[in-house]
Amino acid sequence: MSIRSIRARLAADPALGAGNVLATRIALGEGLDEPLLTFDTPVDDHAAWQPFTLRELDLAVRSRAAALHGLGIGRRDPVVVWSTAAADHVLTFLAAARLGAIPALLNPNLDGEKAALYIQRLRAVGILTDAEHRERLAGRDAGAPLLPDIASLGLGDPAQAPEPYRHWGGDPVAITHSSGTTGLPKAVVHSHDSLYAAIRYRLALPRPQGSERMLSALPAPHAATLIISNLVMSQHAQLAVLSSQTGAGVLDAIERWQPGGVIGFAATWADLARHDLSERQLDSVALWWNTGDCAHEAHIRRLIATGSRESVSREGRVREPGSVFVDGLGSTEMGHSHFFISHSKDSNRYGRCVGRPHAFVDCAVLAPDGSELGPHEVGELGTKSPTLALGYWNDSVTTYRTRVRGYFLTGDLMYRDEEGYYYHVDRAVDSVDLGGGHRLFTSMSEERVLAACPDVLDCTVVAVREDGAVVTDVLLQLVPGADPEADRTKEVTAALEEHTAATVRRVLVVPDERIPLGPTGKVRKILLREQHLAESAAASAALAGSTAGAASTAGTGSTAGAAE
Template identity: 35%
Template sequence: MNIRSLQRHLASVRRMKLGPSHRGFRARLELVSERSLGVGTFLWHTLDRAADQDAPLLYHLPRGGGEKDVRVFTLADLRDATERYARWFHAAGVVRGDRVGIYSGDGIANFVHFMALNSLGAIPAPVNPNMAPHIAARYLKRLEPRGVVADADRLDSLVEAAESPDGLGFTVAQEEVDAAGSAGPLPVGYPYMHGDHDPVLIAHSSGTTGLPKAPILGHRQFFAGKRPRILTMPSGVDDRNLLVFPPSHGSGLSYMMMATLTGVPTLVMEEQRGPAVAEVMRWWKPTVVIAFPITFGELAALGVEPSAASRVTTWLSTADASHEAHIRELVRLGRHRSGGKWRQGSRYIDGLASTEVGMAVFQNIHGPDTDAYKRCVGHPEPIVEEATVYDEQGKRLGPNEIGFIAVKTPTETLGYWNDPDLTHRSKHDGFWLTGDIGYYDEQGRFYQYDRVTDVIHTARGPVYSLPTEELVLKACRQAVDCVVAAAVSPTDEELSEPIAVIRLAEPCRLTSEELLSQINGALRKAGTHEVSAVVLVKGENDIPLGVTGKVLKREVRSAYEKVLLSDDDQGLDIARTRAARNSLSSRASTSDPRQDQAV
């Protein structure tokens, strides 16, 4: 909808009786029609139009806390906190264009720092508090920040890991900033009014391929996909969100921004584990649950009480696409409106996104009766101008041809901080290469088969890990999570074989041998490559995750890459196929014993 259409629509609704909503449909229409609305200005435009500035808006649940530990923030509270932080940063010498790192576990503090730094024209660079201090120090030094604010314990670890504070600018504890009060002046011209291409955030990627990358998000670019959602996000008087994204992540900041714009009460969690979310759902009774796929996978596999999900109408996921087995479990819960009545079953909005494009660029909406699975990520979002697939030579491919997925969208990052080479290599012919392998069908629906770095190259050809994981999870409903990854082939060390690393729900009496037989039976039936081994793990941290919740397949590969080359399982619960065991025996009988001893 363009601005002129919105203005005509606005004129018509002023003559209508408006339905109930937290912010009011008229106020939301006025916000959407405001051309200068963007990431850097959303707070001020909302304050201009909101009549409910003292109504509870954001509810913050600290890690490990319960219902009695929730802190409540109104729009007025957010305004005051933003101004207080802005005064502190201004006194510390922060000016337009400066980068400031934020390394805090406090979800609301991340959001307030984000708004305060933008109100000065500075660029916030929040870091997930789960990022290891030595990686955080390397990442932040690369940004050449004016300074870093961190929780006291994290600040000590960060400075120690950096070996010296040099390169981090000023270093200050979050507690000190909070205790500073609201003294001191604000700069002339406060708040800073951003231009379309001004940077408003340096986000970080999950680090699935190494040191997290640093994409720059802009005032207009980062907001482009959010503008229409001001009208489409559920915002009835009975709606309440449960936000489980990391509050330091671009997606977490995005949905706190959307809550501010629409006025929908939103509980912000610092904990992303499924059991913790299930417990909070009992007393918060959300209508919309917003989380990464790993959280939804745990909810589905470990179970959530139907009564806790009784008011859920929407499960909203982004980042990697979700697994069919998990989606089917969740859409059975909750409710939807049909024929004027509430009926059983909810919808699951599955969005494939990346930090670099600032939002989901493909969307697939599932319900109790839908069937668009098999790694289908749906159609491109309306904001996407065009999506396509390229081969390795940069040639466009047709329907059902597997290649590199690319999108042309105004939400594309302004580039990687201080890395023009990486920015250049991520583009082709005006399209952004998402890093995904997949295809599209005759109906224009896209399918994600793998990340480029995770394709398994076997003697029989490429094996795509994501469709294989789908089949494994459907064959083993007791699995909380599954990672299919490459292990070195015992017959040719230049090639690989797929193995499955699986975490089962407790209690589960399946052995690795039983599971291997069950899984490969399903893979044979589907006509796909079998896995050569199954590795059972039990702990929540035994399948390594990046700081944004994505599985670190490079670490899985590193941990288990030699599992088919040796039968020394080092206490792990591993089952291998007969062919893999025969290859092991053959390898052992022909190997040089002195080499074995050396290894």
């Protein structure tokens, strides 16, 4: 059976979903001994970077399903997975799905206090961790028992694994969490159908060049990792999953594994841009695939200048320099990017354009009262899609507050043009009302600064309200070798809209550690604003103390002089 035939059969199977892709592929009996999934850490009897075939993957999953079953984990049981290795998340998800259980995947970068509070709210039946994360929970009440070390699941007897659970479309199959940039992460629950809806759509399309061998630089516990894992199983491609998403680590993995495509988040592309990409062996990459937050033009242009793609010429098929970057906009709750746009060296539609919506998406830009706005009017994105998550686990209040007229409110401020292209300007929580019909959009401002200042690697705009007025500090992270002492104020303010530029108080070059990041690498702007307010208050207090001391000293000196 050809790959095309496998794709067609899977796309036409109404019972297929995120919970039973592996079992369905095994039942087809095709391609069982071809390489499929690769992990960057040792797994059972596999060394790091040794690929699992479909047959070997099924064996590893059945071993874990048997072990979980032996621990009493069964249908509808939420079980926490908190581990550093990407393999633990992917394999435990597949094993839990076989049982009809609900794995709750936690980002390994969460701190122990926040993780314990998050787990309490889940009301999980147990916690699977590695040694590092078990230590982080020591002395904390997570409201659930610690189960045996997650590595021990591979010792289960695959022959004792129960038969695969038969999923209904609305069955919950996973809980993942939001980025946590505004506080405690929200627990998002995905269904059998919702996590597969976009895959079914993609199976009917031609495979993009580079997608036959993909490297995942996504956080392993994210919904996007579950989607890409099921996608490669459905179209019988190859996937290597990384446990860390640092720029240096991703570049090393590209050189080692030679993928045709790399999928990741905007934070990783920014980190890659810190490196001299011309010195790295990136020729194998034809496709960069972004999901989550849309990417900045400055970072996209650096990437599409690398890699190579096949094209047809008079001499036949040839490989030419340059790659394609597929951008979009998605979130944990969306379940899959809802927009897409392709960038190559010949394209020029930027300005935070996220493209047009996928065919499975019905979206609108909404006013605060829920009415639909017209072209070029900024409002909140509302979207309807079969990929949407069911809601927030154990949190009906937040679930229903994010719904209006059947739309899910994403929290993104956007507008569309007359051609149907959508543009992302900011997160609603990060924009600031300047009065007079003007707003300050931090994300769009950062885009403008990066596009105008080639020696700026990354930019964070922090707007705070002080004494009734909005003041803005622009924090710059520079490319290696750039002069940190140069005054870039004029260049930065010239790039901004006039009403935004008028609020700029300072343009500062800052070290990387000055920018607080969430577990997925997003800037925690709310925390950054709080830090700025605290620093400003401390500076004002220090200045006031210094001024008072100087006045006191000056008064004493004057009196003494008069006396003399």
